[in-house]
Amino acid sequence: xxxxxxxxxxxxxxxxxxxxxxxxxxxxxxxxxxxxxxxxxxxxxxxxxxxxxxxxxxxxxxxxxxxxxxxxxxxxxxxxxxxxxxxxxxxxxxxxxxxxxxxxxxxxxxxxxxxxxxxxxxxxxxxxxxxxxxxxxxxxxxxxxxxxxxxxxxxxxxxxxxxxxxxxxxxxxxxxxxxxxxxxxxxxxxxxxxxxxxxxxxxxxxxxxxxx
Amino acid sequence: xxxxxxxxxxxxxxxxxxxxxxxxxxxxxxxxxxxxxxxxxxxxxxxxxx
Amino acid sequence: xxxxxxxxxxxxxxxxxxxxxxxxxxxxxxxxxxxxxxxxxxxxxxxxxxxxxxxxxxxxxxxxxxxxxxxxxxxxxxxxxxxxxxxxxxxxxxxxxxxxxxxxxxxxxxxxxxxxxxxxxxxxxxxxxxxxxxxxxxxxxxxxxxxxxxxxxxxxxxxxxxxxxxxxxxxxxxxxxxxxxxxxxxxxxxxxxxxxxxxxxxxxxxxxxxxxxxxxxxxxxxxxxxx
Numbered sequence: 034x035x036x037x038x039x040x041x042x043x044x045x046x047x048x049x050x051x052x053x054x055x056x057x058x059x060x061x062x063x064x065x066x067x068x069x070x071x072x073x074x075x076x077x078x079x080x081x082x083x084x085x086x087x088x089x090x091x092x093x094x095x096x097x098x099x100x101x102x103x104x105x106x107x108x109x110x111x112x113x114x115x116x117x118x119x120x121x122x123x124x125x126x127x128x129x130x131x132x133x134x135x136x137x138x139x140x141x142x143x144x145x146x147x148x149x150x151x152x153x154x155x156x157x158x159x160x161x162x163x164x165x166x167x168x169x170x171x172x173x174x175x176x177x178x179x180x181x182x183x184x185x186x187x188x189x190x191x192x193x194x195x196x197x198x199x200x201x202x203x204x205x206x207x208x209x210x211x212x213x214x215x216x217x218x219x220x221x222x223x224x225x226x227x228x229x230x231x232x233x234x235x236x237x238x239x240x241x242x243x244x245x
Numbered sequence: 246x247x248x249x250x251x252x253x254x255x256x257x258x259x260x261x262x263x264x265x266x267x268x269x270x271x272x273x274x275x276x277x278x279x280x281x282x283x284x285x286x287x288x289x290x291x292x293x294x295x
Numbered sequence: 296x297x298x299x300x301x302x303x304x305x306x307x308x309x310x311x312x313x314x315x316x317x318x319x320x321x322x323x324x325x326x327x328x329x330x331x332x333x334x335x336x337x338x339x340x341x342x343x344x345x346x347x348x349x350x351x352x353x354x355x356x357x358x359x360x361x362x363x364x365x366x367x368x369x370x371x372x373x374x375x376x377x378x379x380x381x382x383x384x385x386x387x388x389x390x391x392x393x394x395x396x397x398x399x400x401x402x403x404x405x406x407x408x409x410x411x412x413x414x415x416x417x418x419x420x421x422x423x424x425x426x427x428x429x430x431x432x433x434x435x436x437x438x439x440x441x442x443x444x445x446x447x448x449x450x451x452x453x454x455x456x457x458x459x460x461x462x463x464x465x466x467x468x469x470x471x472x473x474x475x476x477x478x479x480x481x482x483x484x485x486x487x488x489x490x491x492x493x494x495x496x497x498x499x500x501x502x503x504x505x506x507x508x509x510x511x512x513x514x515x516x517x518x519x520x521x522x
Contacts, residue, residue: 083465175447182440188430196427196444199420200451203458213465223461227454234450238443241363244436249334249398256337256394257318260344263387267500274507281514288521 039122043130048137057103058138061096065146068092069153085154086161086212090205093139093146093165094172098194100138101176104131105184124240128177132235135173143169160221164211167224168204174232175200181242203227303502310499313492317343317485325485334398339485341391343493345410348388349452351381351497352417356449359442371438372512374445376505378424380497385418406466409459416455420448 051057072088143165151157176197183193204227211220321339328335355377362370392411393403406412424444431437478486 178443182427182444185436185440186427186430187432188426192423192426192430195423199416199423200447202416203451203454206458206462210461210465220461223457226457230450230454231447234447238363238446241439241443244439247333249332252394252398253334253337256340256391257322259390259394260340260387263383264496267383271503271507278507278510278514281518285514285517285521288518292521 036123036126039126040130040133043122043127044133047130047134051134051138057100058141061100061138061142062145064099065092065096065142066149068095069146069149073153082155083209083213085150087205087209089146089150089154090168090208093143093168094198094201094205096142096146097135097139097172097176098197100135100142101180101197102183102190102193104135104177104180124243125236127243128181128236128239131180132173132177135177136169139169139173158212160217161212163221164208164217164224167221167228168208171204171224171228171231172201174228174235178235178239178242181239185242200231303499303506306495306499306502310492310495313488313495317489317492320485320488324481326479326481328482331399334395337391337395337398339489341388341395343486343490344384344391345388345414346490347493347497348381348384348414348417350494351377351384351501352421352445352448352452354501355381356445359445362438362442363446366435368435368438371441372508373505374442375428376501376508378421378441378445378448380501380504382418382421382425384493384497385414385421388414389418407463409456409463412459413452413456416459417448417452420451424448 069089069092072085072092076084076088147157147162147165179196179200180193183189183196186192204224207220207224207227211217211224214220317339321336325336325339327333355374358370358374358377361367362374389411392408392414396405396408396411397403404411424441427444428437428441431440
């Protein structure tokens with residue numbers, strides 16, 4: 034059970050750090066609302082539900098990218114990651130803790146984005162919420178691993194979107210599909226499958242990404 | 246040649262072209278490797294003389 | 296070492312024979328398709344190249360797995376070369392597929408062609424692989440990152456394919472009807488020869504490319520030892 038104790042400790046550290054510094058989360062909230070406003074101006078007046086749903090998902094993707102870009106920046110700036118890696122905990126615990134942190138931030142951002150979307154565009158149904166919950170898990174899992182990779186490179190903020198976007202195309206398909214189609218079951222199931230496959234893969238390979 | 250015949254031939258020619266370009270690039274690489282070997286041989290001989 | 300050289304020569308010879316034979320069979324000997332006529336012959340080059348690209352990525356992922364398992368640095372070079380070849384065959388797949396779309400439906404690109412869309416996603420993914428490699432210093436760190444990424448790639452292939460199929464329900468593609476190739480026995484034979492030819496071509500190019508990269512690395516070591 035020390036594994037989960039480690040995870041809890043690490044996750045608490047990240048969330049407390051954010052609550053104290055308050056730089057990432059407000060930026061994410063402001064970004065997602067601004068993006069929705071921009072999208073209003075870029076859609077034609079007779080835009081379909083599919084179009085505005087699609088744009089919501091794009092806004093969520095880029096908000097996630099914003100948050101992920103900062104996921105390992107604190108560690109990098111203080112070289113804490115080396116210390117963490119030397120700590121006597123399973124490296125994958127770092128991944129799990131970070132992912133939970135990212136998940137929490139995404140959840141808060143969506144708690145603001147969805148009411149804004151309902152206000153600006155159209156009603157939000159239970160399928161959209163379910164799809165977002167499932168999608169968040171996949172985005173956090175894959176995004177945390179890729180953010181660690183990008184943090185190890187010279188290009189950093191430039192590299193993360195390039196690594197991230199191709200991998201999350203299935204998430205967009207699942208999310209938009211679940212919202213738009215009559216029977217969302219298949220798409221929600223697909224999102225769950227994506228989460229399962231890539232969470233396991235990320236969990237298993239994280240230690241190779243942070244190893245020296 | 247009909248249009249579709251031209252396109253089909255074009256496709257096969259594209260594949261051929263890519264392989265040939267690869268050969269050219271590889272020969273350039275070989276030339277560079279030979280230069281490296283020549284330089285290193287000279288370095289080694291100088292070392293041996295010293 | 297001589298065994299390795301012999302294998303390279305044999306592979307190159309086999310590839311040459313198979314490719315010439317395959318192209319000749321495809322262009323001259325294969326029976327004309329009843330519906331599509333001559334343009335169906337592009338199938339003999341497009342599909343084998345696509346399958347070979349998948350084989351390249353799979354091979355790269357296998358070598359990546361070996362790297363993570365055994366930590367032997369040579370697997371990094373082998374994995375990288377395989378992915379590199381995969382991207383080249385991937386570009387060829389997109390180009391020949393685009394030509395096929397032009398012949399069949401008069402457009403250079405169509406989203407309703409699932410294989411093409413899948414290859415576009417994979418192409419983007421593996422181009423990012425190169426960006427990743429270029430922005431990390433050479434060494435075990437870069438090897439590990441590349442290996443993990445290559446493994447994610449092969450996981451992405453089936454997931455993306457499923458996603459593209461699901462997307463068709465709401466993306467409303469312009470449905471192009473095309474009768475599937477009813478492959479007669481001789482058509483299948485030509486297809487197999489072309490597939491073997493492309494795989495042999497990959498194997499031969501891969502062997503040569505790998506040898507070149509290895510020599511490069513050894514020369515660099517030699518230079519460091521001498522200077």
